[in-house]
Amino acid sequence: MAAQEFDLVVVGSGPGGYVAAIRAAQLKMKVAMVERAELGGICLNWGCIPTKALLRSSDVYHMLTHAEQFGLKVEGKVSFDLTKIVERSRGVAKQMSQGIAFLMKKNKVTVIQGDAKLNGRGKLNVTKDGATTEVVAKHIILATGARARQLPGLEVDGKLVWSYREALVPKEQPQRLLVVGSGAIGIEFASFFRTLGSEVTVVELLDRILPVEDEEISAFARKAFEKQGIKIRTGAKVTKLDKKTNSVVATIEADGKTETLEVDRVISAVGIVGNIEEVGLDTVKGVKTDRGFIQVDEYLRTGEPGIYAIGDVVSPPWLAHKASHEGIICVEAIAGLHPHKMKVENIPGCTYCTPQVASVGWTEARAKKEGREVRVGRFPFIGNGKAVAMGEPQGLVKTIFDAKTGELLGAHMVGAEVTELIQGYVIAKTGELTEAELMETIFPHPTISETMHESVLDAYGRVIHI
Structure with missing residues (x-):
């Protein structure tokens, strides 16, 4: 059978892979995406999305067990069905995976199921059910993701x-x-x-x-x-x-x-380790690895012309939104659009525990280590009317500025909904706003976002509500 030919082939359909494929299709490339398992990769099927569904169930359960604090009555004992919680989580993951299939069809991206392996520059062999298909492309993006790291003595057995x-x-x-x-x-x-x-x-x-x-x-x-x-x-x-x-x-x-x-x-x-062992890296000379991850430059190029890598298979932070952004940068560079380079310090991090944790930029310790003179602001949730009304008074917002220039060096938050709020600081950092613009910004009342404003004010001795 003749080889299938494309302008670009993406190996892996996670948040990095499928976004790269869509962006390439928008730029009029003939695109294929190879996936050996469910569309959406680990994030949509076994990571970001299903864990949030589980956590939402536990949040609701927590609220029900504390209903009396809000003047509500729940008749009888509040209980839960773990099987149903898991079923809901898996249903959400399935729905999102089906959404990726729709997006691939909409953007005319060819989806090839199977295990992909490089066979020299510009060539892939895709194997499924014992049959192998040859795929040829001028550009190949490896978005093969990562797996859980195994430590000696702590090996996963799936049962205990x-x-x-x-x-x-x-x-x-x-x-x-x-x-x-x-x-x-x-x-x-x-x-x-x-x-x-x-x-x-x-x-x-x-x-x-x-x-x-x-x-x-x-x-x-x-x-x-x-x-x-x-x-x-x-x-x-x-x-x-x-x-x-x-x-x-x-x-x-x-x-x-x-x-x-x-x-x-x-x-x-x-921790995790990149999926690099079975993708045929030994068939090309220019791809280098370091401690289980593929080395790339600022435009996600490996040392082998025409081969790129994005997402969890490359450098940290290992986050879905970083992978997606890398996919866009990589594809736009391939297309000759001269995209901006990734600024790691502008990548937000979120942890969806209770209370939530979110941050962007340098910590206070990192800023001082870099030799910056800093101004630090803090504001507790207990001073915010919306947080108290919600029954969520435990939280803290911390902002770090360069004392000389007013540059926002970092923002760090713990409390209810901070994973949603952090994007405000991300926009500020990306737009290179200083404390002046942030202090002049009008924040809606009553919202938890006002804690963000107050933290900035506190860094400059102007805090209002504490």
Whole structure:
């Protein structure tokens, strides 16, 4: 059979891959997208979207169990059906995946199901059910994503030790749960299962949870989690897992001491590693890797002409919206449109635990390390009328400015709906606004967004409501 020919082939249909394919189609390229599993990749099917569906169910459950605080009565005992919660989550993921199929059809992107492997420059072999199809393209984008990192002694077995996949589809609720790793994935699952009543312990190797966040925000979040009953061990390491029939005894080392903890299930959330092993990188000389990830330049080009890489298979931060943006930059560079370069400091990060955490730019420590003289503003949710009315008075907004130029260096938030609010600061950073424009901006009342304004005012000694 003759090879199928395209201008561009994208390997992987996650948020990076499918966005790249759509943008290329908009630019009148003949595009194909290869996917070995569900359209939408990990994010839509086993990551961002289904976890948010689970967390929404736990949020509603929490609200129902605290209905009396809002003057409401719930007759009888509030309970939940874990099977139904999981079914809803899977239904949301399926709906979103079907949406990607519609977008591919709308944009005339050819979808090829199967495992793709490079066969030299400009060539791919796609295998499905034992049959192989040759695909030829001048440009090939690798958007193959990543998988959960496995540590010796903490290997996922799917029964007692879970990755995010197993944690998304639990057959029963673990009464005792150990979460190894306190990044976004670990904390979100810790929050979900704790809200439903599990006894949750989080173990973090570093000296604080959510280690990429500003230290002050991490500390605030930790207090909130511990108030909810989550037990947190920082500066600690799980050195051994002794598996029993339906439980696990974990050995934890911290401060030179050793303790054991018996739990029903363990979630390993210790990072990711890029999917680079089975895509035929050995058939091209110019593609280089570093610690399990493909190396690229500012326009996502590898060292091999015509081969590009985007998303979780390249450098951090490993976020869906970064992957999508990389896809657009990559395709527009291919098309000769001279796109802007990615500014990592303008990429927001969001963690959808309770309370939510969101940030953009430098932490206070990073700003000082870079030699900047800073002005720092803070505003607590307790001083915001909308937050108090919502029953969400626990939160904090922190902003960091260059004292000499007024440049917004970073913004960090913890509290209700901050994952929605952070985009205001992202726009400010992207537009290179200073404190002057932010202070002159009119924020609607009553909204939680007013905390953002007050934090800016506080950095310059003009705060109103505290």
